Amino acid sequence: MPPQTADLQDDGPIIRQSLPAEVATRLRDLITQGQLAPGARLNEVALCAQLGVSRTPLREAVRRLAGEGLVELVPARGGVVRRLTLKDAADSLTVLKALETLAGRLACAAATEAGIADVAALHAAMLDRYAARDRLAYFKLNQAVHTAIVALSGNETLAWAHGAIQARMKHLRFIGNAGERKWADAVAEHEEMVRALAARDGEALAEVLALHLDRTLDRVAPLI
Amino acid sequence: MPPQTADLQDDGPIIRQSLPAEVATRLRDLITQGQLAPGARLNEVALCAQLGVSRTPLREAVRRLAGEGLVELVPARGGVVRRLTLKDAADSLTVLKALETLAGRLACAAATEAGIADVAALHAAMLDRYAARDRLAYFKLNQAVHTAIVALSGNETLAWAHGAIQARMKHLRFIGNAGERKWADAVAEHEEMVRALAARDGEALAEVLALHLDRTLDRVAPLI
DNA sequence: CAGCTTCATACTGCATACAGTATGGACTCC
DNA sequence: GGAGTCCATACTGTATGCAGTATGAAGCTG
Structure with a gap:
């Protein structure tokens, strides 16, 4: 029975960081490595199936990337990978x-x-x-x-x-x-x-x- | 996040910008003007009632502020107004x-x-x-x-x-x-x-x- | 009386259903 | 044959229900 005071090292065993943060990281990787090309739309249901999460955390991850300037949010069209000039x-x-x-x-x-x-x-x-x-x-x-x-x-x-x-x-x-x-x-x-x-x-x-x-x-x- | 120019004119003609963006602006004002003091928790239902919106757009607005560093997201406790040292x-x-x-x-x-x-x-x-x-x-x-x-x-x-x-x-x-x-x-x-x-x-x-x-x-x- | 345990409550995080709107194609009219 | 219009479809934006968890109070024990 391990003592339940895991405060110091957080060897990251059971404690999972928030799901949207994890999804955002995976999306970032997809963008930097080109699987999501600049200009591509982020289809929510498709990405949900691919990443194995529901729409809510995925949407939150997309908004996070938008806040960082990696994707652009077009009203009623969702996220598109930002194309750098x-x-x-x-x-x-x-x-x-x-x-x-x-x-x-x-x-x-x-x-x-x-x-x-x-x-x-x-x-x-x-x-x-x-x-x-x-x-x-x-x-x-x-x-x-x-x-x-x-x-x-x-x-x-x-x-x-x-x-x-x-x-x-x-x-x-x-x-x-x-x-x-x-x-x-x-x-x-x-x-x-x-x-x-x-x-x-x-x-x-x-x-x-x-x-x-x-x-x-x-x-x-x-x-x- | 679009650079915040909408202070002087922009009397909000017909085109309403996205609801979460609008909510985020109002939350920003609440924080800068002190109605939401540093360290205060952002109670979702209370703010929903106050601002007249549902939880989903409010949550998105809160995440936006978190991306800007104005609030901190504590797991299972939601958003708290960041206290600047x-x-x-x-x-x-x-x-x-x-x-x-x-x-x-x-x-x-x-x-x-x-x-x-x-x-x-x-x-x-x-x-x-x-x-x-x-x-x-x-x-x-x-x-x-x-x-x-x-x-x-x-x-x-x-x-x-x-x-x-x-x-x-x-x-x-x-x-x-x-x-x-x-x-x-x-x-x-x-x-x-x-x-x-x-x-x-x-x-x-x-x-x-x-x-x-x-x-x-x-x-x-x-x-x- | 103090400290610990247990339980009720309230709130967040996630999932999903519903509504509104843009898009693409087919059909019609010129 | 080309262009405009209408409609079906698919996707985003929003609302709400449900489960998990942290919090605070009450009761119990030493």
């Missing part, structure tokens, strides 16, 4: 640049050594998956590095805004890993990022983050 | 500073003369309400000036992020207008902002915006 991508990357450079400066000042080590570990894992040309794993670790750096800033509002905008770009970045040369460039930029962070050189980190995001626009622009 | 306010203002300074620089470069004139008109109206010590109207026009400057940047993602974070601070700012001296300072800073914008001096605008937001933290900090 080139301007949308440029706008989002402009904002991401402002947010990440701020986060980089804050992180260099506020991060713990353990936190920096965690980022370095994520980066190392990413390099490993790059060497193996494991695109999906590389992609996820890449995103994780950016998210971790922002988290190190200790600013929750910053993390929130960054996460929401990053989610909008995920699909583009997911399909944008093609091109050996561009890929190598991106990896090199990440290398610089981690080095600057380890040295706690906020200005250098901000600079390379800005460069990285500017180049990201070049990398994804041909895809639109 | 001092750190939350400082974090949000830090991000707002990054966003608004960016917007200021972009606006000076991209705005049309008509757009700048619109901001000046809003500012003039605000001065008028300040002279009359009409706090509610002053407050709304103050927010409108900030929103309008951000809109002039032409960056929709920027406007989205700014609007969401600004909404979180609305209640604090609403109750934070007390103090004749602080109020006069804020008005003077706005004066500088509009002057810099009219001169299309992006650096000066960014600088005064940063100062304004730093001082906003000082102004609202005693309220937490």
